[in-house]
Amino acid sequence: MKTVSLLLSVGSLTLLAGCGGGAKYVDSAGPNTIVSMDRIDIQDWNRAADQMVQNLLASGVLDRSERQPAVLAVSRIVNNTSQQVDTNLLTKKIRVALNQSGKAVTTTTVGLGGTAEDPLAKDQAAYDSFKSGGDGTGGVQPGYSLSGRLIETYITSGSTKQTTFSFQLSLTEIATGLAVWEDEVDITKQGKKNSVGW
Amino acid sequence: MKTLSSLSLLLVLLIAAGCSSSPVNTIDKKNPNATPTIVDSRVNIYDNNLAKRLSLVSVNEAQVGDLLQVQVTFQNVQVKPRTFAYQFQWVQQNGMVVTSPTPVWTPSHVEGGQTVSVSAVAPKPSVVDFRISLREID
Numbered sequence: 001m002k003t004v005s006l007l008l009s010v011g012s013l014t015l016l017a018g019c020g021g022g023a024k025y026v027d028s029a030g031p032n033t034i035v036s037m038d039r040i041d042i043q044d045w046n047r048a049a050d051q052m053v054q055n056l057l058a059s060g061v062l063d064r065s066e067r068q069p070a071v072l073a074v075s076r077i078v079n080n081t082s083q084q085v086d087t088n089l090l091t092k093k094i095r096v097a098l099n100q101s102g103k104a105v106t107t108t109t110v111g112l113g114g115t116a117e118d119p120l121a122k123d124q125a126a127y128d129s130f131k132s133g134g135d136g137t138g139g140v141q142p143g144y145s146l147s148g149r150l151i152e153t154y155i156t157s158g159s160t161k162q163t164t165f166s167f168q169l170s171l172t173e174i175a176t177g178l179a180v181w182e183d184e185v186d187i188t189k190q191g192k193k194n195s196v197g198w
Numbered sequence: 199m200k201t202l203s204s205l206s207l208l209l210v211l212l213i214a215a216g217c218s219s220s221p222v223n224t225i226d227k228k229n230p231n232a233t234p235t236i237v238d239s240r241v242n243i244y245d246n247n248l249a250k251r252l253s254l255v256s257v258n259e260a261q262v263g264d265l266l267q268v269q270v271t272f273q274n275v276q277v278k279p280r281t282f283a284y285q286f287q288w289v290q291q292n293g294m295v296v297t298s299p300t301p302v303w304t305p306s307h308v309e310g311g312q313t314v315s316v317s318a319v320a321p322k323p324s325v326v327d328f329r330i331s332l333r334e335i336d
Contacts, residue, residue: 029302031283031335043302050300057319063263096299101265101322198305198335 036194037161039083040150040187043198048167048185049093053101056094061171061181062103065143070104072171073142076112081152081165090167091146109139144180145172164188221277221310234258234269248334251276255313262319268328269317277310281336286318289327296321305335 026032029046056062062070074095077087098104109122116122125138148169155162164186171181239257243249255271266288274280283303288296298321308314320328 027301027303029285029300031303031333046300046302047304050298050302050304053300053321054319057265057321058262058267060263093300097321100296100299 032197034194034196035189035191035198037163037189037191038154040081040085040089040165042089044165044187045089045093047187048165049090049097051185052167052169052183053094053097055183056098056171056181057101057103059181062098065104067140067143069102070144071140071142072098072104072106072144072146073110073174074106074112074117075145075147075172077147077169078149081150082154083152085150087148087150090148090150094146094169104144107140107142110142141174143174145174146170147172159192160190161192162188162190219279219309221279222312224311224313235260237268245334248282248332251278251280251334252282252308252332264323266320266325266328267317268320268330269315270330271313271315272308273313274308274310279307279309280334281305281307282332282334284316284333285331287329287331288320288322288325289329290324291326296325303333 028042030043033041033043035041035043072095074091077091079085079087095106099106108118109116109125111117122139126136127138129138130136146169148167151166151168153164153166165188167185167187169183170179172178173180234256235258237257237259239254241249241254251274252272253275255273257268257270259269260267268286270284283305285301285303288298290296304316306314306316316330318328
């Protein structure tokens with residue numbers, strides 16, 4: 001009995017040592033990441049972006065654009081969750097994936113409320129346009145606008161918590177004002193506390 | 199001591215019963231109209247338990263515009279529900295793997311006896327092949 005206890009203790013200590021708190025690198029989208037109950041984790045952003053890109057590419061909407069590759073502008077992504085997030089964690093991943101696919105490019109000189117992601121490029125495009133007798137706007141105008149919303153739904157039962165983060169995106173054809181593609185990805189997490197790995 | 203053991207066993211059984219869900223029965227068409235393009239596949243097994251639980255049913259592919267779309271279908275051949283994660287990798291004509299801006303292990307839940315299909319679209323037209331990795335996560 002004593003031997004069993006001793007072995008168990010040694011085993012536990014070995015396990016604890018293996019899971020020690022030393023910092024290490026983990027795959028940002030892999031199952032060794034921390035799963036939190038009340039936050040959108042890096043793997044959640046990756047998963048939502050990946051699923052939305054897959055669905056957008058599979059829809060064929062971008063293939064039907066008159067201009068190839070399609071030109072997108074990023075509009076408002078409303079954050080209705082309880083946490084402060086940078087929605088670029090979603091939109092940038094989508095932009096990069098679409099850019100790499102060759103199906104779409106994103107303008108950095110057209111933004112919400114006249115603000116540009118790249119003010120220098122916007123000013124230069126305006127200058128070039130003015131100099132060549134244009135109306136001073138310059139740059140390629142986007143054919144599509146990407147907008148969306150992040151929503152959090154929270155519920156508890158006893159000590160078990162459940163949080164759902166809903167990622168909603170719409171792609172609007174600017175010429176018609178119609179949402180030609182829409183998607184919603186729900187990510188639900190249930191548990192009592194944060195955990196390492198899933 | 200015996201009573202304690204019995205109580206512990208009962209508790210474990212109760213917890214297991216509370217957390218488990220029933221397996222599913224499935225009905226589909228005897229002669230389906232769908233005519234998928236089935237792809238010959240090879241499987242490298244390092245997790246024998248996962249291979250015993252999750253059986254590969256089929257791999258089929260299609261074209262979405264100029265992009266390759268792949269669907270892999272599995273069946274949980276046991277009664278207990280399982281959660282696994284999968285990840286697609288995409289290979290170009292020259293054999294190089296495409297680096298994804300959103301590399302992701304996607305979790306998927308499958309009830310006992312249930313058949314699930316996971317699908318993905320290649321990230322760029324130059325992709326000609328794929329591989330899918332699976333791991334059990336519970």
